[in-house]
Structures are given as structure tokens and as C-alpha cells.
Amino acid sequence: MSPEEAIALAVFLGVYAFIITERIHRTVAAMVGASLILIVGIIPWEKVPEYLDLETLLLLAGMMVIVNVSRESGLFEYIAIKTAKLSNGNPMKVLLLFSVVTAVVSAFLDNVTTVLLLTPMLLYITKRMDVNPIPFLLAEIFASNIGGTATLIGDPPNIMIGSAAGLSFNEFLENMGPIAVANIFLTIAVVYLAYKNSIKVTPSKRKEIERVILSMDEEDAIRDWELFRKSVIVILAIVAGFFLHDTIGVKPAVIALSGASVMLLWSGVSPERALEKVEWATLFFFGGLFLIVGALVETGVIDAAAGKIMELIHSEAQAIFVISWFSAVSSAIVDNIPLTATMIPLIKAMGSSVNTYPLWWALSLGACLGGNGTAIGASANVVVLGIAHREGIKITFGEFLKVGALIMVSTVALGSLILWMRYGL
Amino acid sequence: MVNFSGIILRKFKNIAGSRYEEIMKAYQEFFLTEEELQIPEVKSILLVLDRFSGEVPEEVFEVLSAYPGARIEVVYVIDEGLCSIIGETLGEEEAEAFRKSEESLGRELLRVTERSLSKFDLSFSMEITFADKVEFVENDAKNRDILVVSRHFGSESTKTHRISPIVFRIVQGVKKPVIVY
Numbered sequence: 001m002s003p004e005e006a007i008a009l010a011v012f013l014g015v016y017a018f019i020i021t022e023r024i025h026r027t028v029a030a031m032v033g034a035s036l037i038l039i040v041g042i043i044p045w046e047k048v049p050e051y052l053d054l055e056t057l058l059l060l061a062g063m064m065v066i067v068n069v070s071r072e073s074g075l076f077e078y079i080a081i082k083t084a085k086l087s088n089g090n091p092m093k094v095l096l097l098f099s100v101v102t103a104v105v106s107a108f109l110d111n112v113t114t115v116l117l118l119t120p121m122l123l124y125i126t127k128r129m130d131v132n133p134i135p136f137l138l139a140e141i142f143a144s145n146i147g148g149t150a151t152l153i154g155d156p157p158n159i160m161i162g163s164a165a166g167l168s169f170n171e172f173l174e175n176m177g178p179i180a181v182a183n184i185f186l187t188i189a190v191v192y193l194a195y196k197n198s199i200k201v202t203p204s205k206r207k208e209i210e211r212v213i214l215s216m217d218e219e220d221a222i223r224d225w226e227l228f229r230k231s232v233i234v235i236l237a238i239v240a241g242f243f244l245h246d247t248i249g250v251k252p253a254v255i256a257l258s259g260a261s262v263m264l265l266w267s268g269v270s271p272e273r274a275l276e277k278v279e280w281a282t283l284f285f286f287g288g289l290f291l292i293v294g295a296l297v298e299t300g301v302i303d304a305a306a307g308k309i310m311e312l313i314h315s316e317a318q319a320i321f322v323i324s325w326f327s328a329v330s331s332a333i334v335d336n337i338p339l340t341a342t343m344i345p346l347i348k349a350m351g352s353s354v355n356t357y358p359l360w361w362a363l364s365l366g367a368c369l370g371g372n373g374t375a376i377g378a379s380a381n382v383v384v385l386g387i388a389h390r391e392g393i394k395i396t397f398g399e400f401l402k403v404g405a406l407i408m409v410s411t412v413a414l415g416s417l418i419l420w421m422r423y424g425l
Numbered sequence: 426m427v428n429f430s431g432i433i434l435r436k437f438k439n440i441a442g443s444r445y446e447e448i449m450k451a452y453q454e455f456f457l458t459e460e461e462l463q464i465p466e467v468k469s470i471l472l473v474l475d476r477f478s479g480e481v482p483e484e485v486f487e488v489l490s491a492y493p494g495a496r497i498e499v500v501y502v503i504d505e506g507l508c509s510i511i512g513e514t515l516g517e518e519e520a521e522a523f524r525k526s527e528e529s530l531g532r533e534l535l536r537v538t539e540r541s542l543s544k545f546d547l548s549f550s551m552e553i554t555f556a557d558k559v560e561f562v563e564n565d566a567k568n569r570d571i572l573v574v575s576r577h578f579g580s581e582s583t584k585t586h587r588i589s590p591i592v593f594r595i596v597q598g599v600k601k602p603v604i605v606y
Contacts, residue, residue, distance in 0.1 A: 022435050077451060116444055120452050208491040223451075281439075375433055379440045386437025387445060389430075397429035 004042050008295035011036050012342075015292055019335055026335065027281040030288025042295040051294030052287055055163035055253045056156075060286070061278055062256025063153060066238065067113050068277040069263050070231030076117035077221035078228070079105065083118075084125055085218065089209035091131055091199045096188060098122055099139045103147030103184050107154045108239060111144045111380040119387045128209045133393055135195035137384050138400070142187045142372050142407050144380040149368040149415075150180035152252055153242065156286075157331075157340040157367035163253075164344045165360045168246035175361045179418050183369070183411040190410060194403055227267050234263045286337065293341045306349035316354050317424030320362045323347070324416040327366030328408060332373025340367045358423035365415040373408035375400040465602075467492040471569040472499045472538075473562055476530050477589070478575035480537055485573060485606050486545045495570070497549040499538055501531035502562075505555040528553060559591055559598075566599045573604045 001009075011033045018029035037043055043051060070076075083101045087093040098118065106114045122140060126133035148155030152162040152172040162172060192199070201209070222228045241255040264271055296302045313319045323343070331339045340363065347359050371378025375385055375397045381404075385395055437445075470489060472481070489497060503524070512520035531553045542549045554561065558579045566572045572595070579591030588605065596603050 022432055022439070025439055074451070112440060116441055116448055120448060124452075202493075204490060204493045207487060211488065211491060375429060376436060379436075382433055382436040383441045383445075385433050386441060389434065389437075390445075397433075 002299070004040070005299040005301055007040055008037065008042055008292075008299045009301055012292055012296055015289075016334065016338060019338060020333070025281070027285040027288070030285045030292065034288035034291040037291050037295045043291060043298050047294075047298070048291070051297075052290050053160065053163055055251060056160050057283055057286055059153065059159050059163070059253040059256045060156065061283060062253065062258075062260040063110065064278045065260035065274050066234065066256070066263055067109050069260075069267055069269050069274050070227075070235060071113065071117075072269065073224045073227035073231050074222040075228055075231050076105075076113070077121075078218050080118050080121035081216050081218035081221055084121055084213050085216065087125070087213070089125075089129065089201075089206045089213055091129055091201055092192070094122075094125055094129070095136055095139055095192065095199060098136065099143040099184060099188050102140050102143040103150075103180065106144040106147035106380075107150040107180070108235070111148050111155065111378070112383050114147075115140060115144050115380045115384050116387075119384050123388070123391055123393075125209065125213070128212055129201050130205055131201055132195065132198035133388070134395055134399070135191050135199055137388055137393070137395065138403055139188060139191045141378075141381050141384045142191070142404075143184060145368055145371045145378050146180050146183045146187060146411065149183075149364060150177045151242075153256070155336075155364075155368045157336050158364050159252075160337075160340050160344060161360050161364050161367075164348070165356070167360060169242040169252060170246055172364075173243075175419075175422075176364060179365065179415040182414055182418070186410060186414060187407055190407055191403065194406075227269075230263070230266050234259055234266070237262075286341075289338050289341045293338075293345060296342075297345045302345040303349050306346050309346070310350055310353050313350075313354070315424070316358055317420055319350070319354055319359055320419050320424050321416055323359050324362040324366040324412055324419070327363055328370035328373070328412045329366075331367050331370030332377045332405075332408060336367040336371055336378065339370075343367070358419055361419055361423075362416065365419065366412060369408060369411045369415065372411065373401075373404050375404070377404070377408075465570070467495045467570040469569045470495050470497045470571045470573060471562075471565055472497055472573040473558075473578060474499065474501045474531070474534055474538070474575070475503070475558065475578055476527065477577040477580040478534070479577065480534070481541065481575070482606060483541065485604065486541050486547065488604065489547060489573070490545045492571075495548070497542065497547055498565075498569070499535060499542070499549055499551045500561075500565070501535055501551075501553045502558050503527045503531065503553065503555050504558060506557055508555065524555075559594055562595050563598050566595075566601050569601060571602050571604060572599055573606070576605050 015029045015033035018024050019026045038045070079101065083097050087097050102114055102118055118140060119137070122136055123133055126136050148158070150173065152158050152167065152169040158172060161167065238255060238259040241250070241259070242252055245252050245255055264274060313322055327339060327343055343363050347356050347363060350356060350359070371381065375381055375395070381400070385400070388395055470492070474481070489495070508520050508524055511523050535551045535553070539549070539551065562572065562574070574592055574595060576588040576592055578589060580586065580589035592605060596605065
């Protein structure tokens with residue numbers, strides 16, 4: 001192993017260790033690692049733009065601006081109250097509707113924002129129903145991660161995969177959409193079976209909660225009607241743009257950035273205010289990681305690892321199962337963003353021996369659904385558990401693991417089976 | 426042993442941070458305070474009726490069904506003062522006819538109310554009484570947890586006011602929560 005290879009590997013492993021333990025912020029860890037790579041000169045300065053995946057960074061930035069501006073209008077609170085009202089105080093309906101709405105919203109918008117806005121409403125309803133809030137919170141977490149698998153923009157790993165492999169929005173929807181739909185119903189069924197005794201309410205409680213919910217007015221949640229209408233129009237236009245981007249030959253990142261520009265121009269929201277809320281920490285984390293993994297590609301470590309893996313894998317079917325299960329188990333333990341960043345060049349390097357097309361779906365499946373396995377597997381898990389903790393509801397790591405691992409295993413099994421039937425047979 | 430709870434909270438701070446506080450602030454007006462979340466114990470409810478009240482809407486019973494175990498006392502009040510005035514001016518016969526007509530109206534209204542109360546499986550008792558409407562309600566409500574009254578209670582046949590002056594006086598005078606329908 002050359003000194004450069006050793007440094008690239010040591011930086012990569014060191015940054016991973018900090019990301020797992022969270023002793024220092026993941027962005028800081030990634031930035032320090034990237035700086036070391038650049039100082040040592042493993043990646044020459046001219047090659048930096050090549051490794052920094054601008055498409056992923058710009059798509060994320062564009063979507064962040066859109067979400068932050070539309071959030072000001074009260075759009076998400078409107079959705080939360082509307083969902084609560086549709087449930088009529090029936091716990092089964094609350095479980096089903098909140099899961100489906102969370103999945104649909106997270107398929108198009110960022111998971112953390114979705115759960116940040118829906119969890120307070122869910123906690124409020126379960127408190128009024130006087131039922132155990134844990135199954136409802138868990139279903140919401142699982143739904144947000146599953147919903148994210150369905151589209152190109154649903155989850156950061158999908159954005160990275162789409163950009164690296166040149167996959168379109170419609171291809172994602174066609175391949176991952178059916179898996180997400182099947183998995184969401186499987187998850188609701190598992191959560192229901194695991195907690196069926198604690199999601200029952202007495203008829204009088206149900207009447208009471210129905211009365212309380214019906215007294216809420218979703219229109220009161222809208223802080224700015226004008227902005228609300230504009231947000232809905234821009235979001236619908238962006239979604240339409242994503243559906244058509246392949247046909248019109250425009251990159252998803254361009255659509256997101258155009259949407260963000262139109263939103264800023266039309267709404268009149270101060271750009272300083274809108275851009276202030278862009279998660280720069282996340283974007284710099286991505287940038288740092290791209291350079292750290294880029295160093296592994298540049299030094300040939302990735303090629304060597306891919307060669308070793310290919311000695312063990314003999315068919316596409318085997319590759320589908322190995323990649324989906326490996327990435328699922330790994331992303332249950334480590335952040336799925338660095339995992340995806342590492343797996344992308346690996347799969348690209350495997351392109352010389354197998355057809356990598358189904359492998360991208362296997363990676364997306366594992367990276368997104370693996371997050372359901374443990375309490376720290378995905379950002380949405382941490383956010384919901386954090387809110388619950390602040391509200392005095394303790395969901396222990398072990399308690400989460402019992403249901404989460406079951407959900408992860410069953411959803412990845414179902415997903416990889418669907419992929420195998422489609423591409424491996 | 427890794428402190429997972431510490432990791433979760435540290436990560437939460439990094440990922441959600443102040444956004445959570447902002448959202449809680451935005452939702453504040455929809456959330457009830459801790460005090461409001463405590464539903465007061467309700468054991469006894471007074472539902473007063475008279476000839477102007479009319480039938481009690483179903484929504485009222487739905488609301489009352491939110492207090493399981495509470496006993497509802499339904500009282501049809503006939504204005505005693507009016508009976509005396511009729512007796513003094515038009516004679517005792519006319520006063521008796523008025524009493525009978527009022528009682529029959531009361532029984533009919535109580536029958537309809539009884540059907541609804543039974544439908545919602547509520548525990549209740551019923552009576553017809555002769556009294557001064559305001560005095561009766563003010564005195565009886567002292568021993569109840571909630572008072573339920575129609576906005577036309579003690580009104581006149583044309584129902585000129587949106588809320589009858591008697592109901593206004595009751596709402597101002599009674600210290601217990603009042604549901605006006």
C-alpha cells in the first residue's frame with residue numbers, strides 16, 4: 001500500500017469514526033478530513049470540481065430554499081391539521097393517515113422537515129386520545145424513510161445515486177415507487193400487530209378527541225394566504241418538472257434551482273432570510289465527504305475493493321442481494337450519506353463485470369430503508385426521538401431496535417425480492 | 426456501553442436544533458396549555474328547558490357524552506309568576522288551562538329529550554317544575570358542575586333577541602360553566 005493510499009484510507013476511517021460517535025459534528029469531521037486530503041495533495045486542485053458532485057449539492061440547496069420559503073406560509077401545519085381532521089379521532093385512521101401523508105410528503109420534500117412539522121401534531125393527538133404514542137411515532141419514522149425511497153428527490157442517497165448514475169425522476173418512481181408502496185402497508189401492518197393492544201381508545205375518548213380536532217381550523221394555520229397559494233403552485237410545478245426533466249432534457253438540479261429562484265422572485269421573501277435557513281452544514285458535509293471518498297477513488301483503493309467484491313459475486317442476482325443487505329445493515333449503524341458516497345464509486349467500478357443498472361436500485365433500497373433499523377440510522381429517527389424525549393416520552397435504543405430491526409429486515413427482504421424478480425431472474 | 430440516549434440528543438441538536446423550537450412556537454395556538462388539558466371532573470349536569478327552548482340539538486348530547494359517568498338532570502320550568510298573573514287577571518280557570526297546556530308541552534319535550542339521552546346512553550332524571558326561571562336556575566346550578574341552556578330559554582314567542590335577556594342574566598350570575606346552544 002502506497003503512503004497516499006494509506007493516508008486516504010486513514011482519513012476515511014477516522015472521519016467515519018467521528019461520524020459514528022458524534023464526538024465532533026459530522027460536518028466538522030468531513031471538513032477536517034477533506035482539508036487533510038487537499039493539503040497532502042491526494043486530489044489535485046484541478047480535479048476538485050470533478051469530485052464535488054455539484055448536481056447533488058445544487059439540487060439539495062434548491063429544495064432547501066423551496067421548503068424554507070413555503071414553510072413560512074403555514075403549508076405544513078395546514079397539512080398536519082387536515083390529516084388530523086380526516087382521522088376523526090380513530091386511532092387506526094390516525095396511524096394509517098399520518099403514515100401515508102408522511103410517506104407522500106417525504107417522497108417529495110426533505111424527511112427532517114416533514115417529521116419536524118408532523119410530529120408535534122401527532123403527539124398532541126395521541127395525548128388527547130390518551131393512548132401510547134410510541135407506535136404512532138415509530139410508524140411516522142418508518143414512513144418517512146420509506147417514502148423517501150420512492151423518488152429521486154425523496155432522500156439524499158437517492159439524489160446522490162441519481163446524479164452519479166444519471167437516473168431520471170421517472171426511472172426512480174417506476175423502480176422504487178412500487179417497492180415503497182408495498183413497504184408502507186407492510187410497515188403499518190407490522191406496527192399494528194406489534195402494538196395492537198395499545199392503539200385502542202374508548203368510545204367516549206374518541207368522541208372527545210373528535211370534538212377537539214374538529215374545533216381546529218386548518219385555515220387558521222395559514223399565516224400568509226398569498227404565499228400559501230404561491231408555494232403550492234411552485235411545488236406542483238417543480239414536481240411536474242421532475243416528471244418531465246428527462247423528456248425536456250433538463251437536470252433535476254436545474255429544475256430545483258429554477259423553482260427556488262421563481263419562489264424568491266414571486267414571493268418577495270428576502271433572499272438573505274431564505275438562504276440563511278439553507279442547511280449549509282449539511283451541504284458542507286456532503287462536499288467534504290465527496291472529497292474524502294474521491295481520495296479513495298483517486299488512489300485506487302475503491303478499484304481494489306471492487307475487484308475483491310467481484311471475486312465473490314458471480315451474478316446480478318447475487319449482487320442485488322449483497323448490495324441491498326450490506327448497505328441496509330451498514331446504514332442502520334452509520335449515516336447513509338457517507339455510506340452511499342462510498343458505495344457509488346464501488347458500484348461504478350463493478351460496471352466492467354456486471355450490469356450495474358439494478359444495483360443502483362439495490363443501493364437506494366438498502367441505504368434508505370436501512371435507516372429504519374436503529375434509533376440513529378437516519379436523521380428522521382433522531383429528530384422524532386429527540387422531540388419525543390423533550391416531551392417526556394422515552395423510546396429506548398433497545399425498544400426501537402426490536403421493532404426497527406424487524407421493519408428493516410422485512411422491508412429490505414420484500415424490496416430485494418421485487419428487484420430480484422424484476423432484474424435477477 | 427455506549428450512551429445511545431446521549432448520542433440521540435446530541436445528533437438531534439445538530440440536525441433539528443432551533444428549528445424544533447420555532448415549530449413549537451408556530452403551533453402554540455393550536456395546543457392547549459397543561460391546565461386546559463386537564464378536563465375538570467363533571468358529575469352532575471343541569472339541562473333546563475321551557476316552551477321557548479325547543480328540541481335539544483343532537484350536538485349538545487354529543488358534547489355531554491364526553492363526560493362519562495355524569496348524571497344529567499333535565500328540568501322543564503313553567504313560569505310560576507306568569508301563572509299567578511293569569512289567575513289574578515283572567516281567573517283561576519284560565520290559569521289552570523294554561524298550567525295544563527304548559528305541562529303537556531313539557532311532557533312532550535321531555536319525551537323527545539329522553540329518546541336522545543337514551544340513544545347516547547347517558548344517565549339522567551327528569552322533572553317538571555313551577556318556579557321563577559332565573560331564580561330556579563341560579564339556585565339549582567350551585568349544586569351542579571355544568572349548566573346547559575338554550576339561548577331562547579325565557580324568551581318570548583317572537584324570539585326577537587339572538588340570546589334571551591334571561592339567558593344573559595343567568596350566564597352573568599351563575600359561577601359554573603354554561604353551555605349555551
